[in-house]
Amino acid sequence: MDFIGKRRIFLNASLLLVALSAIVLVSPGLNLGIDFTSGSTVTFRFESSDPGTAGVKAALDRADHPEAIIQAMGDNQYFVRTDDLGNSGLDAITDEVAKLDGVPATVLDTSTVGSSVAQDTVRNAVIAVLVAVVFVMMYIMYAFRTVPSSYKYAIAAIIALGHDVLIVLGVFTLLGIAINAEVNAIFIVGILTVIGYSVNDTIVIFDRIRENVTLAPSREFRSTVNLSITESVTRSLGTSLTTMTVILAMLLFGGASLRDFLIVLLSGVIVGTYSSIFIAAQVLVLWERRALLPWRRAAVSP
C-alpha cells in the first residue's frame, strides 16, 4: 500500500483539522473549569423528585448566585458552578436548594479553588509538559543514534505529538459547547495520557523505520518509510483497537464522573494512531526531500 504517495491528502486533512482546532481554541475557547479559573462547584442529588435545571437555577438566583451555571447529570444529580463560595456561601445555597425538594438535597461533592491556585496550575501544567517534551526528544535522539540525523526523528515525533494534543483540545472545545465538558485537573491527566500514547505509538513506527534503514541503507528513504508503515499498520490498528475496547467499555458502563476524561482518551488514541502513520513518518520523508517548508518544496520537488 502506498502511504507516502497519498501523503498530500493526509497532510492537508491534518493541517485543516489543526487549523480548525486552533480557531475553536482561540474562540470560543476551552470551557475552563474552576481549577483554571477559580470558583466553586457543588454537585447535588435530589432524593425524591427532580426540580429540573430551571428549578435549580431559580434556587441559585434566590441564593444570590445568578452567575451559577447548572448542568444536569442524570439520576436527579446537578452540577453547579459558581464564583468562589468562600467559607459560608455553600450553606446559603444548600438552604435554598433544600426548599426545592422539601428534604435536604445530598451534597455529593464540593470544590473551591482560589485564583492564585488556578494561575499556578496553568503555568505548572505548561512547564511540566514542555519539560517532558524536551526529555522525550533527548531520549529519542539517543535511541535513534544509529540512524542518520536522529534529531529529525525526535522533532517529527514532537510534531505528531503537537498535532495530537491540538486536535484533542479542539475536540474538547466542541464538547465544551455541546455537553458543557469542563477542563479540570483530570482533563490534564487525560492530555498527559494522550502524550504518552502518542509518543509510544510513533516510536513503534520509527523503530520499524530504524530497523529497515539499518537492514537496507541504500534503499530510497521514502520506500523504506512506506515499507515500515505497511509492516506496522496491523500492529498499530491491533493495539489501538484493543485499547479502545477498554476505553469504550468504561465509557459505556462506567460512571458519569469519568465520561469527559474517557472521551479525551478515546479521541487521543484515534488521533495518536492516525498521526503516527500519516504525520510522523510523512514529516520524516518530507524532511528527507527537503520539502518540509513549502517555499523550499517548490525548488526541490521534481
Add this chain to the structure above:
Amino acid sequence: MNRFRGLLLVAILVVLSVVVLTVSEFNILGFSRGGDSVLGLTLGLDLEGGTHLVYRVVPEDGREPTQDDMEGVRNIIDKRVNEFGVSEAKVQLLGGGAGTVPDRVLVQIPGQIGAAITLNFGSDAVSAQTLEDFFHDNLERPDAEVKQNENLSLTVQLDEIRAEVVDTDGTVLTPSEADAWREAVIDWFPVALQVGYVLPEIVPPAEGDDTAVDSEPEETLPTLEEVQAAFASVDRSDAEIDQIEAAAGLFSILLKGVDTSTTDDEGNPILGEDQRILNALREIGTIQFVSNQGALTQWTLGGGVQEAKNLIGKTAQLEFRYRECGDLLPPSNDIPWPPDGLSDEEWINARCTDPAYFTESATEIDAADLDDAFPDVSGGAIPRPIVTLIFNDDGGDAFFDVTDRVARQGDRLAIYLDGEELVAPSAQAGISGGRAIIEGGSFTSEGVRTIAIQLRSGALPVGLDLIQERNVDAVLGKESLKRSLIAGGIGLVMLLMFMIAYYKIPGLVASIALVAYTIMLLAIFKMIPVTLTLSGAAAVILSLGFAVDANVLIAERTKEELRSGRSLLAAITAGFDRAWPSIRDGNFSTIIVALVLFWFGDRFSTSVMQGFALTLAIGVLLSMFTAFFASRLLLRLFATSAIGNNLHLFVPVRDRGQQDQQGESSVGGNA
C-alpha cells in the same frame, strides 16, 4: 527446564500476589498493609470520599516562608489533625519544585466527611442499636450510624451537624443541633442509681474504758423521705426513688440523665450534677456504696469539614506560663506531708509535673518577643543537646523577671504551644541578657530540634490561607469506584476475547500475561502502598494498553518471521528480539514522561499528577517485565507443546489464508 525458569518466577510472583490480595489485612514484624477497603488497597479521596484542603503559608510579617516555618506548620497541623481524631489524615508540604522552599500545605482527610459524636454511658447500658434507633426515630436523623468502640463508648456518625447560628454580636440565635441532642440523650436514657447506707463505724472502745459501751448509736439509716429531700435539695425531685430494703439502707433511684458537665455555659468550672447529688446523699448518712448505670460520662463532638478547617487554620499560640509548684515543705504541721501518701522522692517530681498539685498563671513574656530558638549543644566535657532561646530587649527583661522568681521559689517556667506543654524547665538563677538555654536529661538531638521548630513556629506566627478545598462524598466515591471497577472488568474481558479471537494462541498467551499483569499490579499497589485515585486508574488503563501493545508487537513480529519461513520456535525468538527495541523505546519514553510529571507533581495543589505519574511508571515497568518473562516464555512453552504443530493457531485470523500455504514448509522445518 532451564529456559522456563523465568516462567516459574512469574508463576510464583502471581501466586504471591493473589495471596497478598486475598489476605485483606496483614501485619508481619511491624510491616502492615491492607484494610477493609476493596482488596485492601489504599484508596484516594476521589474514590473513598473525604476532604482535601490546601493552605498557603503566609508569615504575618510579609516575608517568604522558610523551610523551618514550613516544617513548623506541618508539625502543628499534624498535631491538630490528630487531636481532631483523624488518624489517617495526610499532611504534605507542596511547593515550587526541586530546590525551592514549599509554600503550601496539603491536608487530606479521608473517609467520613460528616460529623461524629463520641459518647460514653460508662457501661454498656445503652446498645449501639438502641442509640441508632433513637437518632432515627426521635431525633429524625436517618443518616445516623452508631457503632460501639472497644472501650464501650459509642460513636454516632452523621452526615453533618448544623452548627450554632451566631449573629454579629456573638449572641447565639440557634443552638447547635448537637447541644439539643445531648439534652435529648440525657433525658431519654435514665440513669439507674443504687445507694447503700451503713451505720457509721463505731470506734471500738479502748480497753478499760467502759463509758462507751452503754452509749446507743445516735445515727440511724436514712429514710425514704430523707433521700427524697436530698434529691429535692439539688432540684431533682423528679427522681424516682424506691426503698429496696429499709433495714439494709438500700435505695434504687431512677434519674432521667445526669449532666456531668463540669463547666457552665461560659466555660467556668462548676461542680458536676453527679457530684452535687453525691454530696447531698452524703449529708444524710454514711454511704457504703453508690453504683450507677447509664450516666452519660462523655460527649465529644468531632468531625465536620467546618470544624476541621477551623482547627487547622488557626495561628499557632505560644504561651509562657509561670508554674507554681506544690509546696515542698508542709504548709502547716498538722497536715501529713507529702499529700496523698506520696513518698518524699515522688513528691519532688509530682509537685511540679502533676496538674493536681501545681497552679499556673500568665507571665509578661510575649511569644512575639522570642527572636529565635535553635537546637544547639552544650559546652563541657560531654556535649548535650540543648535548645537556645534568644529574646529581644523587652522579652529579655520579662524573661529575667520570670526566671528570677522561678529560681528563688524553686518553681518552673512552663511553655505551651496550642495549649499543649512543650517543656517546663526550672532555673538556677534569673537569666538576663535575653539569651537562655534549655537542657534536659532526656533530650535527644532530634527532640531539641522539634522543640526549637515548635518554639519558632509559635513565636513567628504564620497565617494559613485556605486556597483550595474539595470534598467528596464517600457515597459518590464508592459509587464511582464500583462502576469503574465493573466497567474496567468488562473492558478487560472484552479485550481478552478480542485478543484470543484474533491472535489465537499468541492472543491466549497475551491474555494470560495480562491477567497475571493485572494481579501483580494490584498487589504492588497494595504493598508499596500506592494510593489509588481516578487519575491512577487512568494510568492503569494506559499501562494496560502498553502491556497489550507489547503482546501485539510480539505476536505480529512472530507472524512475520513465520511468513519468512522460519520454524515456529525460531520465529518466536526472532519475533521477540525484533519487537523488543520498540517495546523498550516506547516504554522508556513513557517512563520519562512519568518521571517528569512526578518531579513536577508537588507544584500542583492536587495529588492528581503524582498519583498518575507513579501509577504509570510502575505499570509500564511491570508491563515490560511481564512481556519479557511471561509472554515470551509462555509462547515458547505453547510452541514446544503439541499445540505447536498447529501453525495456523499462531497466525492472526486475517492472515490465515496466505499463512496456511506458507506455513507448511515451516512445520516441516520444525519437525
